[in-house]
Amino acid sequence: xxxVNVRILDDNVTAQQKSDVIAGITxxxxxxxxxxxxxTFVVIDEVPLENWGHxxxxxxxxxxxxxx
Amino acid sequence: xxxVNVRILDDNVTAQQKSDVIAGITxxxxxxxxxxxxxTFVVIDEVPLENWGHxxxxxxxxxxxxxx
Amino acid sequence: xxxVNVRILDDNVTAQQKSDVIAGITxxxxxxxxxxxxxTFVVIDEVPLENWGHxxxxxxxxxxxxxx
Amino acid sequence: xxxVNVRILDDNVTAQQKSDVIAGITxxxxxxxxxxxxxTFVVIDEVPLENWGHxxxxxxxxxxxxxx
Amino acid sequence: xxxVNVRILDDNVTAQQKSDVIAGITxxxxxxxxxxxxxTFVVIDEVPLENWGHxxxxxxxxxxxxxx
Amino acid sequence: xxxVNVRILDDNVTAQQKSDVIAGITxxxxxxxxxxxxxTFVVIDEVPLENWGHxxxxxxxxxxxxxx
Numbered sequence: 001x002x003x004v005n006v007r008i009l010d011d012n013v014t015a016q017q018k019s020d021v022i023a024g025i026t027x028x029x030x031x032x033x034x035x036x037x038x039x040t041f042v043v044i045d046e047v048p049l050e051n052w053g054h055x056x057x058x059x060x061x062x063x064x065x066x067x068x
Numbered sequence: 069x070x071x072v073n074v075r076i077l078d079d080n081v082t083a084q085q086k087s088d089v090i091a092g093i094t095x096x097x098x099x100x101x102x103x104x105x106x107x108t109f110v111v112i113d114e115v116p117l118e119n120w121g122h123x124x125x126x127x128x129x130x131x132x133x134x135x136x
Numbered sequence: 137x138x139x140v141n142v143r144i145l146d147d148n149v150t151a152q153q154k155s156d157v158i159a160g161i162t163x164x165x166x167x168x169x170x171x172x173x174x175x176t177f178v179v180i181d182e183v184p185l186e187n188w189g190h191x192x193x194x195x196x197x198x199x200x201x202x203x204x
Numbered sequence: 205x206x207x208v209n210v211r212i213l214d215d216n217v218t219a220q221q222k223s224d225v226i227a228g229i230t231x232x233x234x235x236x237x238x239x240x241x242x243x244t245f246v247v248i249d250e251v252p253l254e255n256w257g258h259x260x261x262x263x264x265x266x267x268x269x270x271x272x
Numbered sequence: 273x274x275x276v277n278v279r280i281l282d283d284n285v286t287a288q289q290k291s292d293v294i295a296g297i298t299x300x301x302x303x304x305x306x307x308x309x310x311x312t313f314v315v316i317d318e319v320p321l322e323n324w325g326h327x328x329x330x331x332x333x334x335x336x337x338x339x340x
Numbered sequence: 341x342x343x344v345n346v347r348i349l350d351d352n353v354t355a356q357q358k359s360d361v362i363a364g365i366t367x368x369x370x371x372x373x374x375x376x377x378x379x380t381f382v383v384i385d386e387v388p389l390e391n392w393g394h395x396x397x398x399x400x401x402x403x404x405x406x407x408x
Contacts (some may be wrong), residue, residue: 001331003139003177004297005187007275008305013119017178020304021128022121025276028295028296029300032289033280034249038327042074042121050219053246054311059273061223062267069188069195070174071343071381073141073163077171083254087265088168090257097159100153101144107190109343109381110257111211113202120137122175141381151322155333158325178325179279186355187381197359199343205392205399207313207347208365212373224372225283229344232364233319236357237348243394245275256341258379263341287390291401294393313391315347 002029003041009059011024018044070097071109077127080116086112138165139177145195146182154180206233207245213263214250222248274301275313281331282318290316342369343381349399350386358384 004025022042029035050060072093077097090110118128140161158178165171186196226246233239235242254264276297294314301307322332344365362382369375390400 001177001281003179003279004223004279006301007277007281008301008307009273013305014131015126015128017304018118019126020302022126023124023308024300024304024316026121026124028293028300029278029280032296033285034293035280037123040123041137043115043139044119045115046119047247047249050222051250052274053108053223053230053248055241055244057229058219058223058226061217068250069145069190069379071143073140073143074165075141076165076171077137081169083262083264085168086254087257089164091162091260092164092168094257094260096157096164097142097144100156100160101149103144105259108259109341111251111343112255112257113251114255122137124382125271135235147318151330151332155325155330156336158330159328162325173327176327179319180323180325181319182323183383183385186358187384187386189359189366189384191380192363192366193353193378194359194362196355205313205395207315207350209347210369211347212369212375213341217373221372225346225368228368228372229365230351232361232368233348236360236364237353239348243336245273255352258341278376287398287400290390291393291398294398295396298393298396309395315387316391316393318391337401 002033002035004029004043004044006044007047009052010048013044013046029037035068069107070101070103072097072111074110074112075115077114077120078116081112081114137170137175138171140165142177142178142180142181144180145188146184149180149182206237206239207247208233209247209249212246213256214252216260217248217250250264273306273311274305276301276315276317278314279319280316281324282320285316285318341379342373342375344369344383346384347387348384349392350388353384357366361399 050057050058118126119126188195254262322330390398392399
């Protein structure tokens with residue numbers, strides 16, 4: 001019955017990558033916890049860069065900063 | 069004070085259906101738990117088919133498979 | 137494939153009430169959205185009163201205040 | 205290691221306001237809990253008005269109602 | 273920056289199994305999405321059997337039913 | 341109508357600290373977004389150290405490692 005929510009940046013993730021994330025995480029739960037893939041769900045949320053904050057700034061802001 | 073998050077596929081759900089989900093779930097919480105509708109919140113998230121995984125595959129992939 | 141997360145106060149909710157919330161919400165999704173109960177999941181989280189905030193105070197604090 | 209999820213209405217929130225929410229919440233966690241900003245994450249979700257329910261109706265419906 | 277939330281039944285999961293879930297899911301995100309493990313977080317929630325509903329009943333109820 | 345979920349380690353956080361987190365975050369949403377505190381909710385989840393993973397290991401494991 002596992003339900004997994006994966007939150008990542010909305011940053012050019014391809015349909016193939018999403019499929020591979022779903023397959024890979026399902027496989028971990030089947031192998032480690034003995035779960036049935038039929039009752040294993042994975043939902044991916046892609047978050048806009050200006051909506052994800054780290055160190056008190058949005059990722060959109062952090063990417064604009066010149067590197068030291 | 070209930071907060072309910074409903075996650076469904078982004079699959080042609082109408083505004084009327086969303087209203088009915090909100091009204092129906094609020095009604096359940098009022099009747100079963102005696103909650104005040106004024107402090108009951110329901111948030112619906114519609115998830116793209118390629119972002120929702122089941123049985124190790126996305127729903128977008130599962131729908132493309134021929135039926136047995 | 138709906139996944140519903142119900143967050144309520146940890147406030148003497150009985151097993152029967154939780155069953156009724158699960159049954160009632162599942163019924164709403166089946167009737168309004170035509171979902172299959174076999175693929176409908178409801179997870180209830182009970183939150184301690186000092187962990188739930190409203191109006192800038194925890195519910196534990198709000199309940200201690202004398203009523204006007 | 206805090207992870208904060210802020211869910212608000214999708215209601216003309218500006219990039220500057222989102223930055224200020226991220227900065228302000230990070231500051232609260234640093235000051236109150238002594239957390240390191242480097243390991244503090246804030247994710248903002250903007251929810252469409254017809255997907256957010258209150259008092260058994262969507263906010264989209266509530267805003268259309270004439271005021272008493 | 274991925275944040276993953278794994279929700280499973282509170283059903284005698286060992287610390288070793290939780291470590292293996294954390295390691296396995298982190299590995300998937302590193303390999304598929306090229307994420308840095310330093311900014312990859314996995315949070316496991318263990319949900320009581322009477323709080324998780326499926327097919328309109330709690331798992332606690334479903335496990336008590338005689339098999340056909 | 342904001343709903344904020346704060347997830348932190350279950351690591352000797354006091355009731356006073358939780359109150360201060362609730363008050364501080366509510367204040368940010370009132371000042372930055374002009375929200376009404378009456379409709380602002382903050383829910384804190386305290387996560388056991390062995391359930392929170394970073395860099396592919398649980399925090400419980402990371403804290404046991406000798407420092408370089």
